Structure formats: C-alpha cells, structure tokens
Amino acid sequence: MSWQVIAAKEFDDAVRSKLLWSLVAVVALVVGLTSLVPLLIPEFDASVLMGLGAATEFAAMLVPIVALVAAYLALAGERESGSIRLLLGLQPARGTVLVGKFVGRSGVVVAGIGLGVVIAGILAWAVYGELPLTAFVGILVLTGALGVAFVGIAIGISAATATRARAMTIGIAAYLGLALLWDLVPQGVHLVVLGGFPTGSVPGWYLLLEGLSPSGAYSALVTAVLSASDPAIPGAEALLGGPVPSYAQWWVFVLVLVAWTTVPLVFGYAVFRRADLN
Amino acid sequence: MPAIQTDGLTKRYGHDVYAVSDLSLTVEEGEVFGFLGPNGAGKSTTIDLLMDFVRPSSGSATVLGYDVQEEAGAVHERVGILPDGYSLYHRLSGRKHVEYAIALKESDDDPDDILERVGLDPDAAARPARTYSKGMSQRLALGMALVGDPDVLILDEPSSGLDPDGIRDIRELARSHADDGGTVFFSSHILSQVEAVCDRVGILSNGRLVAIDTIDGLRDAVGTGATIALVVDAAPSGVDLTDIPGVADVTVTDGVVSATCTEPSSKVEFVDRVRDGGSTVLDIETHEASLEDLFSAYTRPADGRLVVEVDQ
Numbered sequence: 001m002s003w004q005v006i007a008a009k010e011f012d013d014a015v016r017s018k019l020l021w022s023l024v025a026v027v028a029l030v031v032g033l034t035s036l037v038p039l040l041i042p043e044f045d046a047s048v049l050m051g052l053g054a055a056t057e058f059a060a061m062l063v064p065i066v067a068l069v070a071a072y073l074a075l076a077g078e079r080e081s082g083s084i085r086l087l088l089g090l091q092p093a094r095g096t097v098l099v100g101k102f103v104g105r106s107g108v109v110v111a112g113i114g115l116g117v118v119i120a121g122i123l124a125w126a127v128y129g130e131l132p133l134t135a136f137v138g139i140l141v142l143t144g145a146l147g148v149a150f151v152g153i154a155i156g157i158s159a160a161t162a163t164r165a166r167a168m169t170i171g172i173a174a175y176l177g178l179a180l181l182w183d184l185v186p187q188g189v190h191l192v193v194l195g196g197f198p199t200g201s202v203p204g205w206y207l208l209l210e211g212l213s214p215s216g217a218y219s220a221l222v223t224a225v226l227s228a229s230d231p232a233i234p235g236a237e238a239l240l241g242g243p244v245p246s247y248a249q250w251w252v253f254v255l256v257l258v259a260w261t262t263v264p265l266v267f268g269y270a271v272f273r274r275a276d277l278n
Numbered sequence: 279m280p281a282i283q284t285d286g287l288t289k290r291y292g293h294d295v296y297a298v299s300d301l302s303l304t305v306e307e308g309e310v311f312g313f314l315g316p317n318g319a320g321k322s323t324t325i326d327l328l329m330d331f332v333r334p335s336s337g338s339a340t341v342l343g344y345d346v347q348e349e350a351g352a353v354h355e356r357v358g359i360l361p362d363g364y365s366l367y368h369r370l371s372g373r374k375h376v377e378y379a380i381a382l383k384e385s386d387d388d389p390d391d392i393l394e395r396v397g398l399d400p401d402a403a404a405r406p407a408r409t410y411s412k413g414m415s416q417r418l419a420l421g422m423a424l425v426g427d428p429d430v431l432i433l434d435e436p437s438s439g440l441d442p443d444g445i446r447d448i449r450e451l452a453r454s455h456a457d458d459g460g461t462v463f464f465s466s467h468i469l470s471q472v473e474a475v476c477d478r479v480g481i482l483s484n485g486r487l488v489a490i491d492t493i494d495g496l497r498d499a500v501g502t503g504a505t506i507a508l509v510v511d512a513a514p515s516g517v518d519l520t521d522i523p524g525v526a527d528v529t530v531t532d533g534v535v536s537a538t539c540t541e542p543s544s545k546v547e548f549v550d551r552v553r554d555g556g557s558t559v560l561d562i563e564t565h566e567a568s569l570e571d572l573f574s575a576y577t578r579p580a581d582g583r584l585v586v587e588v589d590q
Contacts, residue, residue: 002382002384005378005381005382006382009367009370009374009378009381012370012374013367013369013370016369016370017369081365082361082363082364082365083364083365083366083367085329085331085359085361085363085364086361086364086366086375086379086419086422087382088329088330088331089329089354089357089358089359089361089422089423090354090378090379090382090383090422090425091354091382092329092330092350092351092353092354093350093351274333276326276331276332276333277326277331277332278322278323278326278331278332
C-alpha cells in the first residue's frame with residue numbers, strides 16, 4: 001500500500017528534524033514543570049490530578065505548535081522545493097499522498113508528544129508520590145488526539161497552499177485563532193448576550209462555544225476525565241450549576257476533535273486534487 | 279501503439295498566456311525522441327502535462343494508450359521521470375531515496391544495482407542528500423527514474439549540472455534503453471546534446487511545435503541552405519535576382535542584398551547579377567548553415583537571416 005510507504009518515509013524523515021525534537025523537549029519540560037505548579041500555591045490542597053489539569057492548560061497551547069511545525073510544510077514545502085515532482089512521479093494519486101503525509105506526520109507528533117507527556121507524568125509521579133493510571137492514560141490519549149487534530153489542520157493548509165510563506169501565514173493564523181484566542185469567542189458572545197463577562201456559573205451554550213475549537217474541545221474532555229477520576233475537581237455540571245445539556249456532553253467534543261482533524265484534510269484535498277503543481 | 283501521443287494539447291495561464299499551444303505529436307515505442315526548444319518554450323510544461331502535474335486547458339494526451347489524466351496511475355507505473363526543477367529530501371540518504379522509489383513503485387529492484395547503474399558509489403549513497411552536488415543529485419534522480427524498469431523514460435534537461443562524463447553516461451543510458459525496446463523522451467535546450475542519440479526531434483518554440491523530423495531530415499534541410507549577403511553601395515536596379523537557379527529567398531534592404539543559395543556555384547551567378555544591376559559590391563559574407571542555425575531559425579524567428587523549410 002502506497003500510503004503506508006509514504007507514511008513510513010514521512011516518519012523517517014521527520015524524526016531526523018532537530019527542530020521537532022527541540023519542541024518536544026520544550027513540551028515535556030513545560031508540561032512536567034507546570035504539573036508541579038499547584039504545589040507552590042499554599043491555599044491549594046494540591047493533588048496530582050490538579051497538577052495534571054494545570055499541565056494540560058499549557059499542553060493545549062503547546063501541542064498545536066508542535067503539530068503545526070511538524071506538518072505545515074508537508075506538501076507546500078515539497079511544492080516549493082520541487083521534491084513533489086519526484087514523489088508524484090512515483091505515486092500520482094494525490095489522495096494517497098495526502099493520507100500518507102497525514103498518517104506519517106501524525107505518527108511523529110503522537111510519538112513525540114506522547115513521550116513528552118510520559119516524561120511529565122513520571123516527574124509528577126515522583127513528586128506527588130502517586131499517579132492515577134486511568135486519568136493519566138486519558139490525558140495521554142487526549143493530548144495525542146489534539147496533536148493529530150492539528151496535524152489534520154496543518155496538512156489541510158499545506159495541501160491548499162503552494163508556498164512555504166503562505167502555509168506559514170495561514171498556519172500562524174490558525175494557531176492564534178484556534179489555540180490561543182478562541183476563548184475570546186465565548187466571552188465576547190457572553191458580553192454581547194448577557195451584558196458582562198461570565199462570573200460563577202455559565203450557560204450551556206457557553207460551554208459548547210468554548211469547546212468548538214480543537215484546544216477548547218481538548219480542555220473540555222480533559223475536565224471530563226479529571227472530574228470523573230476525582231469528584232473534587234469541578235466538571236461541566238459544576239461549571240453550569242446544573243445538568244449538562246445534550247449538546248455539551250463529552251461526546252460532542254469528541255466529534256469536534258474528529259471534525260477538526262478531518263474537515264481541513266478534506267478541504268485541503270479538494271484544492272490539492274485540482275492544483276497545477278509548477 | 280504510440281508511446282506518447284498528444285492531441286491539441288494546450289495549457290493556458292490567465293487569459294492569453296499560452297505555455298503550450300495546440301501541441302500534437304506522436305512518439306513511437308522504441309525511439310529516442312529529442313524534445314528541443316529554448317528555455318521557456320514550454321518543454322517542462324508539456325512534461326508536467328504528461329505527468330498530470332498540471333492539467334490541460336484543452337486537448338489530451340496518452341502514454342502507451344493510457345490517458346494521462348484519467349489513468350495517471352497506469353501511466354506512472356510505466357513511466358520513469360527525471361524531472362526538471364526537482365529537489366531531493368535533504369535529510370535522507372541517497373540509498374533511502376532509491377528504496378523509497380522501489381517501495382512506491384512496488385518493484386523488486388535491488389537499490390545497490392540501481393545506484394551502481396547511475397554511478398553513485400556506496401559511500402556517496404549512504405550520505406544525506408543535502409551533501410550532494412548537482413551532478414550527484416542528477417544521478418540519484420535518474421536512478422529513481424530507472425526503478426521498476428519503466429517502458430517510457432522521460433528526461434527533462436537531464437544534462438544540467440552534469441560534467442561531460444555524466445552527459446555521456448546519460449546518452450548511453452538513453453540509447454541502451456531504446457535498444458531494449460523502451461522509449462526515451464529527451465528534453466533539452468541544447469541541440470548537440472540530443473543529436474547524437476535521438477532518432478527524431480521535435481522543436482518547440484513559444485509553446486508551439488515548429489518542426490518535427492529525424493536528425494537526418496533536419497540535416498538535409500540545412501544542407502540545402504547557405505546564405506550570402508552582399509554589402510552594396512546602392513540597391514541593384516533593372517535586374518531580376520529571383521530567376522537564378524539555386525537561389526532563393528532574396529531580400530534587398532538598404533545596403534545589403536542577401537539570398538539563400540542551394541547550389542555553391544549559384545553564389546557567383548548571384549554576385550554577377552547584382553553587379554549587372556549597377557551596384558558596387560563592397561563586401562561579401564557567406565554562411566554555411568549548421569544544425570544550430572536551424573534550431574536558432576526555428577526558435578528565434580525574429581532573426582530572419584536563415585529561412586529553411588522542412589517537409590513535415
């Protein structure tokens with residue numbers, strides 16, 4: 001199967017990138033250290049789950065950078081350099097190329113970020129003296145899924161653009177909009193609809209809006225995992241001050257992550273399929 | 279069945295920029311076909327169209343009977359391409375490149391055989407491609423093109439960056455590929471690089487096919503023409519310069535009378551006739567046409583010193 005060959009080569013190629021591994025090291029370091037932050041706040045009855053919760057706040061911002069850096073040049077870079085002529089000369093089916101790129105780069109990102117999270121987990125375990133396995137595995141899987149979602153976004157962008165510069169511009173815009181600034185959307189809507197910023201409990205639609213970005217969906221799912229593991233950690237119900245409406249259930253955010261992974265890929269393919277590569 | 283056939287193939291950018299215009303050409307199986315033209319004539323765009331890298335504005339093309347767009351997979355299984363303007367994967371070794379090509383083409387070639395055929399030694403093949411010179415890159419890309427023993431080999435400016443040894447290797451490879459029954463589509467902007475190896479050549483200029491013939495056919499056409507230009511004090515009058523046997527394409531401009539002479543002896547007759555017309559001949563320039571002139575004549579029509587007609 002050709003896409004597997006391409007995926008394996010992408011993995012082989014990307015694992016040789018020093019930039020990527022520097023980023024993974026940064027993720028491991030930052031996530032590991034932030035998991036220790038609750039210990040520094042005396043009022044907190046710091047637990048390892050709180051530590052992991054704090055760490056995922058940073059992961060939600062850092063993982064997208066790693067994924068975008070790992071994948072934004074996957075196709076646009078090959079188009080600009082011309083290596084795509086060798087690749088498509090050998091395998092002309094552009095869908096196959098796209099799938100291979102996505103799988104290969106996702107593999108690198110999942111491996112790198114997984115390693116980073118495991119290192120951070122070991123650090124947290126050593127310091128707190130415990131690590132609830134289910135919650136930790138849940139966070140590991142979710143963090144990987146967030147990485148894969150942003151690889152999907154990055155590959156979609158890369159497929160739809162012809163140059164490095166444009167792929168980078170759109171990639172940075174996607175990062176700012178989807179990872180860093182998205183929280184302004186529910187807050188802005190709250191301000192407009194209810195005349196002020198949220199205090200105390202929030203309406204159900206607020207939770208939904210917050211979780212419509214990949215990083216937001218990730219945070220919502222992490223909250224669900226942590227509060228399921230330790231009822232002392234506030235979940236969606238506590239935030240709403242009441243029952244959770246069906247449109248803000250955890251599975252909605254799973255769908256959101258899946259959509260962010262696949263829709264950009266499909267869109268990118270639609271553009272790439274018709275593109276003149278010269 | 280033709281190895282490559284294009285029918286009215288056209289690629290237009292914007293409203294009126296024609297990279298390739300109404301190109302109809304047939305390359306038979308087993309021949310080495312030289313695809314000539316200056317840079318920017320549309321050679322690479324034609325190859326991009328054959329490879330489905332770009333899509334035609336109109337017209338169609340087949341390779342070994344397969345439509346290049348609808349059946350790109352079948353085409354690529356049977357084609358090896360050394361593209362122009364490619365680049366390698368800098369972090370991967372030469373050997374990895376060949377292994378990648380073998381895996382993608384699902385062929386059972388031995389990477390070491392391929393590397394040896396294109397003259398890359400094992401030390402070089404083990405190094406990452408970013409350390410390669412242009413010549414080594416070209417050899418590696420050629421090796422990737424040879425993977426899977428393709429029926430049709432498309433070489434786009436294969437000599438660029440190669441030293442004379444490399445250029446000779448490419449020619450020998452092209453020739454032996456055709457001798458084994460394969461087809462070679464050899465694109466170049468330098469006539470001398472294809473004339474030794476090509477059975478036929480097509481000349482492309484501004485996206486249009488302006489000539490297609492065997493090298494011998496072109497040579498015959500060239501053999502019929504030498505130009506003579508006489509610098510005179512005044513244009514000849516009262517004489518007919520056009521009825522001299524073996525003289526054609528007479529032009530009289532301010533101070534220069536020129537013509538194409540198909541017979542050597544007609545030059546003298548031509549000079550005599552001009553002098554009969556009352557002109558004093560101040561200088562005589564003659565020019566034996568070469569294949570290069572022919573190429574120039576086709577591809578630089580503004581330079582009207584040589585006009586040759588070739589039977590198509």
